[in-house]
Structures are given as C-alpha cells and as structure tokens.
Amino acid sequence: MAEAEAITFTFESEGFAGLPIHVGAAHLSERMNEPFVARLTLAVPIPDADVAQMIGKAGTLTIERQGGALRHVHGVVAELELGEPPGPNTRDRATWATVTLVPAFWLLGLSRNTRIFQDMTAVEILEAVVGPALSTYGRELRVSLDGSYPTREYCVQYQESDRDFAQRLIEEERISYAFDQEGDVEVLVLRDRNAAHPQTPTQTGDLAIPFQPHALDLDLDEPIVEVRHRAKDTTQSVVIRDWDWTRADMPFDAEQRATDPHGRDRESYDQGWGRTAWITDYAGTSYSAEDTARQVGVRQQALVRDADSIEVVSRVVGMAPGTRFGVAGHPTPGFDGEYFVTHVTHFADAARAETDGKGYVNLVHAIPVATEWRPERRARKPAIPSIQTAVVTGPSGEEIHVDEHGRIKVQFHWDREGAYDEQTSCWIRVRQPWAGGGWGFWWVPRIGMEVVVHFVDGDPDRPMISGSVYDGTNALPYPLPDEKTKSTIKSSSSLGGNGFNEFRFEDKAGEEEIFTHAQKDYNEVVEHDHTTWVGNDQTNEVDVDQTQTIHLNQVEQVDGNQKMTVGGNRTVKVKGSFEETIDGTEDRHVVQDVTETFDANETRTITGDVTETFSSNETRTITTDQEEAITGSQTRTIKGASTVTITGKLDQTVIGGITSTTPSAHTIIAVGGFTVTTPAQVKLTAPAGVTFIAPGGFTQIDQGQDWLGGLKKAYSPLSWSVFAVAMEIVQVQVGFTNIKVELGIVTCTKDHLDLKPHAAKMWNNAVGLYNGLKSRVTGFMNRG
Template sequence: MELPSQIDEIGGIGALAERLLSMWTQDSRLHTLATPPGADAAGASDLLLERFELHEAVSEPFRLTLQVLMLDAHVPLKQLCGQALTLRTQLADGGHVLRSGIVTEARALHADGGFARKALTLQPWIALLAHTLNSRIWQDRSLIDIVDDVLSQHPDLAVWRWDEGVAEHVAQGLFARNGGQRAYCVQHRESDLDFLQRLLAEEGVAWRVEESDDAPAGHGLVFFVHSQAQPQDPTSAGGWGAGMGLVGAGIRFHASPGQDSQASQDSIHALGHERRLGPTAHTVLGWDHKAHAAIAAEVPSRPDWGPEGDQGVAQLTPWLAQYDPTSGYLFGTPDEARFAATLLQQAEEARTLRWMGRGNVRTLRAGTWVAVATDGGLFGGVSGAHGDIPELFVTRVHAIGVNTLPKAARGDHADPKDHSDHIAFADAADDTDAGAHSSELQPLAARTGHACAFEAATRAQPWRPALQDGTGRRLRPRPTAAGPQTAIVVGPQGQLSPSGADDIHTDAMGRVRVRFHWQGGWQSDAPRGAEALDSCWLRVQQRLAGAAMGHQFIPRIGQEVLVGFLGNDIDRPVVIASLYNGQGESGIAPTPAGLTHDGADAGGAPRAAGAAGVSAALAQSSDHTPASQMNLIGEGAGGHSPAWHGAAPGAATEGNPGQANAAALSGVKSQEFGGSGHNQLVLDDTPQQLRARLHTTQAQTWLEMGHLLHQADNHRGSLRGQGLELRTDAWGGLRAARGLLLSTYSLRPAGGSGLGISPEPAGDNAAGIALARQMQQLTQAFHQAASTHQTVGLASGVQASRDLALSLRGSVGTRSLNDAVQDAQARNTASTSPASSASSASSGSATVPHLADPHIALVGQAGVGLTAGQDVHLSSQGTTILASGQDSHWAVGGQARVHTGQAIGVLAGAVQPGGADASGQAAAGKGLTLIAAQGAIDLQAQNGPAQVAAQQTLEIKTAQGVVNIAAAKRVVLAVSGGAGITLEGGQLTVQCPGKITVRAGQKSMVGPGTITWQMPNMPRSTYQFEPEAPFPFSV
C-alpha cells in the first residue's frame, strides 16, 4: 500500500531532520517502535515511526505496514528483513498497548542527506510458514498432534497454546470414532500455513494473536473453538466512565470524536450492521464403503430475517438449503455427520449478521470481544450479557496510526481536507475488506493519531473460520490432488522389497500400503517429527468387483502403482493401476550409434561391450530356457521390466539373437511367492500365428490353442503343431456331469467370406447318431439270427443300443432357458414347448442337440485308437456292445480269456456269403474256425450236456495221436439206418437191421479183458450277487 506523506510539504527531509532531532522526543510520540524482550533486533530505537496501517482478522496473519525514518540512510534493506519489532501505542491513561511482529518486507521510499524513509511490513511469525512447501503424511494423529508437529519444527519463532475446550471439541468432533484422530492426513505441495489453515477451518478451530513476553518474536498464537470465551478488549473491560466519576461498562459510542490523542477515553464514532440471506439448513452426506451405507445428517438454522408472519419469507425457507455430498469416508457415524453440518451452519450464521464500526480504539484486536455503550446505556436494542449493551466479537480490524508532528514542525502545512464523520461501508459481498477504506480513516488519524474500522459478529453466535476457497463453509470444496501419482508398494515394516516368500502385504479387504516418491525414508532421508513412512491401507481398483465375484489383483511389495484420489481429495487415495518401470535386456536398440546388429559398426569396428552382452543374453534363450528377462534400470534393481517386452523381434534361430517376439504377446502373468514359478494367460497375435495359452509351471500344465509353439518367457520358440494341446506332467482329469462329446467329425463350414465359424450348434453329433443307429440295426439283425439258429441272442444289447441311439438324439428348445431346462430334465428328443415346436416346424432351427443322458460320446471319423502301455480295462454295469459293420479282429500276444456268469453265444455265418475281404480272400463258407496252433483244446460242459452237431460231415481226426471216446456209463455209435454199437458196463452190443460184415485179415477171439479209463472231475460252484448290488460293484 502506498502511504501518503506530508513531509515533502515542509521543506524536504533534510529540513525535517533538524526539527525532528530537536523537538520529536521519545516521550512526545504516540507510537514508537521497540524490540521484543529476548529478540535480537538492534537499532529499533533509531527507527522514527511516522505512520502505520494495520489489517488484521481472526485466523489470518495480520499485516502491519510501518513508514519510518532512519537516521542512517545507508542501512541495507536485507538487514531489516527478519527483525522482530514491537509497535508501542500510548493509551490515554499512560499505559501502552503492544503489537509485535516480524519484518517480512522492507522498501526504500525516499532519502535526503543522512535520513531515509523506509516502509516496513510486520507480520506474525505464522505468516512465515507461507514460504514453506512440504509434502508429508500423518497417520492416526489428531488435529492437535499434527499442528503441534508442524509448528515444533520452527522452535526459533513458534509459540502457541490451545485454549480450553479445543481438545474436547476435537475428540468429540469430526473424527470422534477414532477419539479425534485422523486415520490419514496428507500435506502435499502445500505451504505449512495453507495446510494448517485448511485443517483448522475443516474442524472449526480458529486462532488469534496475543502478545507474549516469553515468545522470541514477542507474540504467540491461541487456538480456540469458543469465541464467546475469548478475552474482552482492555478498553471495553475498563469501562468508558472509569477514572471520570462516571458509571459505565464497555466502549463508549460517541458520534463526535475527540481532537487529539489525549481524550479521556477511546470511543466508537460510527456503528451499523447488515443482514444477508443465508442457507436455512445444511445437509451433508458421506459413504461408508465398509458398511455399504450412506451417512447423512441435516442441521437447520434459525433464519433471523424478514418480518414476522411474512409468508414470502416463509416460502423461501424450505428450499434455501445446502446439500453437500462428499466423496470418501470423511465421517463414519451420523453424529460425526451432524457435527460437520453444524460447523458449516455456524460458519454461515456468523456471517449473516455483520456489525461494522469506526472509531479510535487503540486496543482493539481481532479475536477479542467488546461491549458498546452510550450515555444512556442502550444501543440499538441488542441484548447482551450485561443487559441491553451489545456484545460484539471482533473479527476484523483496519487501523491507521499517525505520529502527529509538533506545531513547530507542521508550520502552516495542516491538512486542508474536510474530515467527514460519515463512515463508508465495504461491499457486503467482500469479506476480505477491512470495513472501511484508508482514505476515510486518514482524516481522523491525522487529528487524533489513531483511527480504526472494524467488523464484528454477535458474541453469542459461535464463530467458525472460513477460507477464501470455501473451506469452513463447505466440506472440502476444492481439489487437493492435481491428478494421479505413482508410488511403491511397501511391506509390513515399510520395506521396499520382499523378503523370501513374503511377497505380499495386505489386509482382509485386499488393500495395500504404499510409499509415495515424495515421502521421507528414501535412502538417507529420515522422517521429520511424527510423519509416516508409508500410506494408510489403500483400496485397489479391480476391473470387476462384486459379492464373492470379480477380478482379484493385489500389487506385490516393490511394485510401482498408480494412485488416484476420490474426488481429487489427497486424503482419499486408491490404487488404480500398476506400472512397469524397468527395461528388458533386449530393449536396447539393435543399432545404437551406427552399430550393426552383428556387433560391428559400419566401418567394421567391434561393437560396444554392452550391446554385445545383450546379443549374448538373447542367444542363450531357447525353447525351454528363458533369457534377457533381467532389468537394465538401476543395475537390475531399479524397477520391473515387462513380462513380454517384445524388443527382440528377430528370428529365434541358431546364430540369431532374436526371440521371434514382435511385441505381439499380451495377457496376464503372475509370479510364485519367493520363487521362479508362474501362472500365465498368453494371447499371441502374431500374424498368421494366432495362439492362446493357459499355463502353469506347476507340473508344466497348460492348455494351448491355435498355432502351437514352445515358449520360454519372452522367447517364442519352435513349432509344436496346429490346433489344441492339453497337457500336464502330473495327474489329469476331465469330468462332464451331463455328458461329453469327443468327435473328429468337423461341422458344416460357414458360407460366404466370414470367419469360418460353423452355423451348426456346438453339440451337433449327426455322425455319431448315424453310427449309433447302424449299431442298433446290426444288433437287432444278429439277435434275430441268433434266435433263428437257436443260440444265445442279443436281447440286452438290443435294448442298450436302442437307449443309446435315443439318448444321442436328445435336444432342447432354444426359445427360453426354462424350455431348455425342462427338455433336458425330461430327456426329450424334441422340445415340448409349443412355441419351440411351432418354430421348429417352420424353420427347423428352434432346438439344439443335447445328450439326454450323461454319456461319453467318442466318435472318430477315420477311427478311434485305444492303446495302453500296460492294461486296457473295459467295464460296464449294464451291457457292453462291440459292433462293427465289417470285420472285428482280436490279436492277443499272450492269453485270451472269456469268462461269463451265464451263457456264451457264438454265431458265425449268419450273413450270406459276400465277396473277397481286403486281403483278396473270399469269406464265404468259413463258418467258425477254432484252432490251437500249440497246446490242447479243452471243451467241457461241467454241469450239463455237450453237443457237437453238423448239417453235413462231422470229422474227428488226429494227425499223429489217438482218438479216445470214453463215457462213464454208455457210448453209443449210431446212424440213421438203425445200425449201432453200444458200449455199456462190461458189454459191447452190435446191432443192425441188416447184415453184419466183418472183414479182417486175421480173426482172434481170446478171453475177457478190461480197459480202465480216468474220467474227468467236474467241479461245481455257484457265485451269487447281493440283491442290493446286482453287479460286483455299484456306481
């Protein structure tokens, strides 16, 4: 501010100097400068104060501008800055009022001879905190703890105290759920002053400046929450009639100001007030993400405006309300929300009625209260604690002081301006104005040496601070975070790297802690005071999250993450992504600085060692050996390189250091805790070589589809084939509760130039159904043939094949899910839904194949190969049918055994003879051939007769041995003509209806003889199944 001066009117500073030295003594000055007790500010007595101007407000650093004369014109300005000075103003009773501050600005105005005029700006020590800039975090600290921690770092200047009631206000206030402690509080790129102002205004704590002899700068701060309990102004407390025989209390309202500074009592010369409309209610709303519930509270006000009974004003009340939802977890209970809304409402109500006045009260300070009195003891009918005398809490002061020159020094240079007693009020919308302009106070200050204007609120109304950005009147109205930031995930003790298998540090909600790059604790940096080395628990954004469903990703210790902020509130961080911050070995350009890929530059000089090392690292990779996965930043410890960095697109062949990876790999890859194993989903988009692999290194198990390759991390190796591969080095299982179809028949290809996707349904099994029908027909035909030829039929096989064919033809409707479910449960072969049936009749596409029973349908177009290194087991609880439309061959290297619980039926030649088989040999007439190339053939009927019958010749021959026919009772040889031989007991009977012809070269009849023959021992055994289990095992 440019301060006016009259010194040039009396002959210049040179002429003034002589008069000042002779007439302007210390005792004759109203305002003087001194050094605070204990402060090191030499030369304060050499500063001759001409005038000053003060701007002061509650919860704001005052600004006191001094215009001084210095005896030494050569004192540099830098010597004045930082000095602690005290402005002493003499009172009417001979006492003094003090106002201390620190010189924060010095300006040189004029100089003449040995004198110089300077302009000095004094401010409280807290104003110096505006020149700081810090970023730090506190956890589980209350507002009092945080303020004490910040101010304790300025011990050379900072002196402060907490007024009564502040601790209780904080403990039971906005963070009552934690006893007043803020779980997480961040100062980020804020000055200490702005940070403290924001926190104090948010919790409704104001502050004022008071003089203190023990303070290094002569003053300290008082933090308070009860404005009613702040001290009374000394002039108001002394009473305007004190010392004059008059009775009264408070500051006198006197419309005619005195003519000099020696008036018996300072007074208020003009006083008025204004009212403004304000909100009639405050509603706040927050969100508790743990309880999944909104927290809201509404606090109404008592609007004191408008005539009573005015319906127009009453109609305004319902909708003059403020609804202020907040992001994040600002308050956790309805009581806390109600507390926050009450603070907002109190801040508004304190500003709807504003008092403004002007006078020459030298003791007036912001943060104190005054009582105003008139000769009659009344003013404006406003009641106070002392009857009808209004009590006002002073919130802002604008004062001007002038050291009036002696008459000899003034000469004829009196101020010619007309001094009006009329007060000019500031614009009511501008709370930063002091209440009156300097030009309106200067005439009074010139006559009396001091003039002031002030703003005040009714003392009974609680006063809450409000910042220019709206803090205090709204909940966190401005962003405190400019955008997302990066951070490193830390461990339980704040460590930046994992220890063994402890790769992760999280809580039950999947949250992590991080350390921002601007926090302390990096290398040798140590935290200051109560600062934290990490953050609070941060929620991690997932692509999908729901009740027992969604994505799950928890960043590992040491990973770099991107942290966003809900509502751009620096105290509401959330992890939104993770970042790669490293560079793979092959990430070096293949030809840096003109070097060729083979290790030599254009002139043939050897390539740099580092680049050659990269080629060597790449050359070590193979189908089963990864390489070039190390990180090149920070010697391998400075970050994390991508899993598939794709910076080695060259061919992965012998002699080439490439990895055939042109950054075409994408997907997801995890890492084993404390190990080198991993799980991954790889999507390979290499042109004409599309591939997808779901892989775990545990037992090297994977499902790979498309262009099958060997892959070792970043290395794309040799070809494995085309199609699909499901493999594991451990045990595997494939289970389908409703049926499984395995078929090598392709579906009908799509027409046009599409993607080649068949229009047929996934369960289409037309080929399998046709083959099942053939088997059914074949089984039925041979069952009839067996019945005709009087052998064991295929009754159970006929039913089983019929059931299989029917089950394979199962289908479900596609009109609705309910139709499909009902059809599947009913094992329908056609949809029972009328809509589906009608649509099927018209379009033929309203049903899709669906196995009616949980079968495994194995269909091979060219064949099915079933081989085993040891055993093959075929077992069924019901019927096992092996059917072939042409030939069935059994080739057994060892023994072939067929055991049955009942009959064995073998029928051959049931079909008319056909042509030659594949070997060119005719199959006609073969019948049943039973040959033992080695060993014996043993046919026994151990519990019944055995029949061997032939339509034509029956031959029993032996090439080298003997034919023995023996029976325990009787042997009969007979022909259809009636001739026969009977051997029974010890007799031989030969009988025939015709003659008996005996031809022999020699006939001999000797005595009787006996032949002994060993008859076979026929065992008898019975195996019975349990009634509950008709098969040796149950399923």
C-alpha cells in the same frame, strides 16, 4: 501539549536492539484465522542506518496511551522499503523506511512441501507441521480446543506451503485461531468456542465499552464512537452426503435445518472440495464411524455467522480479533450487548496525535457472542487432475502385500520420508475392469511394481490404483519389437518367482496361436455344454495319471483309425450292458494269458465261420450246465489225444447218424455198465473180429432174434469170450467152420461138448445156446 503526548507509537527491532524507533504512521489489519499485517513508517534515529538488517528479525509495535492502556504487536519484519524523509531537514537526523510486520506463522507460507500423514487427527497434524516450523522463529503453537476431532486415515500436504496446508486443515475442521500478544512474542492459539476467547483489554478493565459518539477529539479516552448494525440473508440449511464403500448402505446423509424469519429454507448441498466428512475407525473389515453429524453442524454455523453483525468505530487499542467486548449506552434498542470481534483495522498517525489528538482510531467488525464463529472454507485443497505413478510397497521378505479388500500400499516418487515399506501410504483401492458381488476381475499389483494412480475428484487424499506400467526394473515378458505380435497375461509364482501361469496370443499371420501354461494345476469347470472343435491334429500328453468321470452317456466317434497303446495294465468296468460292433475284421493279440469270467450267461452269435487256433493247451471249466446248438455241421480235428471227463451223466441226442472213425483202437470203459437201446437194429462190423468178455455171466440171449441174419458165408471162425456180460449181436458178418464157447468150465465145438466140473447147472443154457447157434449157422450155410 499534554494532548499531543496522550498516545504514542514506537517500534523495536532485533537489528537495533535497545533503540526506540519512531513510528510516523501505522496501518494494522487483523482478522480471525488470518495472519495480521502491519504496515509501519519508521524513522530510525541514525542517519543512513543499515535498516535492511531488520528483514527476518523480530519486531514489536507498541501503542501506548496515557492512563495505562498498552498494546503490543509482536511479529517478524517480512518486508522493508527505504523511503524519502518527510522534510528537507530530517535526512541528517534519521533514516526513514516502511516495514511490513507479520506473525512468524505468515513466514510458513514461504516454504512448500509434499508429504503424507497417516492415522492422525487434524490437530495432531497441525502440531507436527506448525509447531516445529514456528519453533525456528522462537514461537509456539498453543492448542486450546474443547471438541474432539476424527482420525484421518490418510492426509497429504501436496505442493502446499506449511501455512496453506495448516490453514486448510483448520478450515476443514472449522477451528478458529488468533494471536495472543500478551507475552514477549506472538503465540498462535487454536480455539473452537467463542466463550474460550479472552475479553478485550480496555483501559478500565471492563467488558462493556461506553458508546460516546462525540469523543473523537480525545486520545486519552477509549470510547465506542459509532455503531452500525448489519443484517443479511444467508444459507439456512446444510445437507452432506458422503460415501463409505465398506458399508452396505453406502451413501450416508446428514443435515442441519433452519429457516429465515419468513420461514424460508435455503439449502446448501455440500459434497464438493474433496471429502465432505471423515470416515474413521477402520475395524479390520469396514469403517465404523464418521463425523458427518459434527461437520454438518459446524458448516451450518459458518454459513449463518454473518446474518447479524455490527461495525464499530472505536479508540480501544486493545481491540483484536478473537476477543470479546460489550456495547453499553447505545440509544438504539438491541445494539447493546456482548460481541465477538472477527476483524479489526487500526489506523495510527503520529503527526495528528501531536497536533489535534486524533492520532488513533480503529474499525471493528463483530458478531453477537452467542453466534459461534466458524471459518469459511476458503483455502482450496490442491487438486491432482492427472495421473501419477508410484511403486508398490510392503514388508521385507514379501512379494504381495494386500488387505481383505484387495487394497495395496505404494510410495510416490515425490515422497522423501517413506521407507518403501508397509507404512508408506494408506491402503489404496485397486481399480478392476469388472467388480461384482463375489465375481469379476481380480489382479493385485505386487511389491516393486510401478502402478498408475488416479485421484477421486482430483483429491490427493483419495488415491486409487488404475493400472501398472513396465519400467527399467520390471521388463516386458517378451522382447520388443522382435515379439511385437505377441500379447500375453503372464503371472509369476510367489514366493520366489520360479514359475508362472500364462495365457498368450500369437497374432503373426500364418502362425496364430493361443498358448496356455499352468505352472501346477489346471482346473476347468463347465456347468453345461462344452464343445471343442479342432480343425487339424490334436495331441494330449499326460506324464502321470489321468482320471475321467462321465456321470451319464459318452459317445466317441473316430471316422478313421484309432490306435491305443497302454504301457501297463488296462481295466474296463461296465456296470450295465456292453455292446461292441465291428464292421470289419477284428485282430486281437495277447502275449500272455487270457482270463474271462462270466458271472451269468454268455450268448455268442457268429454268422460266418469261426476258426480258433491254440498253440498250446486249452482248459475250459464250466461249473454248471453247458448247452451248445449248431444249426449246421461241426468238424473237430484233434491232432493229439482228447480226454473228456464227465462227473455226472452224459446224454447225447443225435437227430441224424453218428459216425466215429479212428485209425487205431477205440475203447469204451463204463464202470457202471453199458447199455445200448434202439428200436431198430444194432450192427457191429468188425472185420478183425469181435471179442466179448463177460466174467459175470452171459445171462440171456433172445432165441427169436436173428443173430446172423444177412451174414455172408466164407468168413473165418467166430470166437466169443463171455465174462458175465449179456450181449446181443446183430448183423455180424462172419464165416466159420467151428464154434467155440469158453466159459472156463464148458467147451463146446461143432461135434463135441465138454462139460467140466461144476458145469452141470449150466447145461441147459449151454445146450440151448448150441442148438440156437447150430440152427442159425446151418441156415446161413444153406443159403450160401
């Protein structure tokens, strides 16, 4: 009977506090990085007990061996099934049920959420998700990690249970977890090194467990009764490639190489399942770090971890994943050594324990402790194969929120935690139709817009804005369907939206139009030719100033009429020559004064007539010489007076004759003297008489010159008054009966000469003059 009591199995539940419940059979499966599952057949020592109250409550499976070995498995009852009693006489003594005991972490799989985490490491996210969730069950998360983990700029729990999300993060970072059962409740513990895991609890307390293949009949002992070694080929090398769009050397690689015992390399090129490496430490313009080297190392460890392993059959009740034990005394070389438990399956049968002492055994899988155990990536990240929409967000009071890369932030419609501010998402890149090195399209969605979001490789952590849509808040620029033929690109002035720029098309047949509107400035740059063709009219209206600069030539052709109206002044400056050709007439009307200034010469050629009409005065000032050449005739008509003032000398050369006609007097005043020189005759015709006044004296008259040659008779008397002027008169037609010369001191007539005082000295001249005149007059009279 002592053997029958060597090992016992009991269960305690919150629903039946203080009441030990008999365990008829137990099947417990424990694996690294998985919640354990215990299937227990229970006999509650109360007939028709309300065993359903155990659901969701804490329970503990206890395996106790005589000699001190004790194993507790704490958990929560997740499932219960009422069963038939094993015999006809047991119903009145107990209520039989089968329950499923799991850790509280397993229950996190029953809730699902979608939310965003920013600028946190995976460990920090796990603490934020798992810690509070476990606390509702009185459990906790314990972090016992030696490594450092990169900050994730953006991480989404998308339609995942808290457990699946946590499982995925743990696997992505290659962290291991197991459950510590040493206290009153199970504790989820995160570790990243085999050496950090505890030793397997044994009856003796030793790390090494003896190999005893024939000890199955004794539940009192904890031997290893069977060891099987397993070796298999695995992937040897890992290569990772990822993309950092902020770096010039954009794709970056990392690799971890190894070969099998035959020198062969089997490579895994890992670039799937979303991000392959985390790009971290955004420094304002680019990312400065990535964990590719760490990732490639731990992934290679995960791939080769099962190349060498053992399978052990034992009766050590303390065997649990995440513990270390040793094998001692195995006859096969290489079997002895220290191992790391990866998973254990426990089998317990109380009936056999009572009858043959073989009521408990376990099957253990382990790897050499020197081989770091890394989890595989089995938890698939949820994919978003289609598009979603979101609302652009930013700081209060702003309309545009963008970083130096043109990225924006959004809030997804499913996000219940965001506040529609600048913290609602990571910076998200915006797809453009064209994106080159400093050239391409650029449109930035503004706060409040509903944008279309795609996800790179369907990864929720890698959103990308691909466009925007109109909605109930943001209406279309033009009402539809009334304006259905219009297409437009229309912006809105920021801040305030009180203006817009627009480039619009109207495609209605017969009313086609391209419309451009610039709210303020409109600048156009053409590096080479610019051609504009207008099939009909063109109208340009400038409300203020217009400046046009042409650095070379300009040709302007108007086939019809041209009309220019300048409301103010007009200034034209030509640095070179100015040539104007008018095939028809030219009419110029100047209401006020006209001023023309020529710094050099002016030449005007007029092949037809020139008519100038001055309604008022004309003044011309020529500071140097003037030369005027007229190949034909010139006629001047001056209705008023004409005054010519010459401060210098006047020379006139007339090839033909000169005729000067005036109906009134003609006066010539020469202050410096008056000289007429001609190789021919000088004739003065004055029917009313000629008067010579020479106060200074009449110096000489050439007697040989014919004074009166050709004169006709029967003319009235001729009178001279001489005041110091010497004159020669030729071809003067006169008729006279008396000659009178008055010199102030001499009176001379035909028959009489009167010499006044002081005239003696002029006598000779007077006599000569008289005789000359007398002979000429006599000759003239005789010819008559």
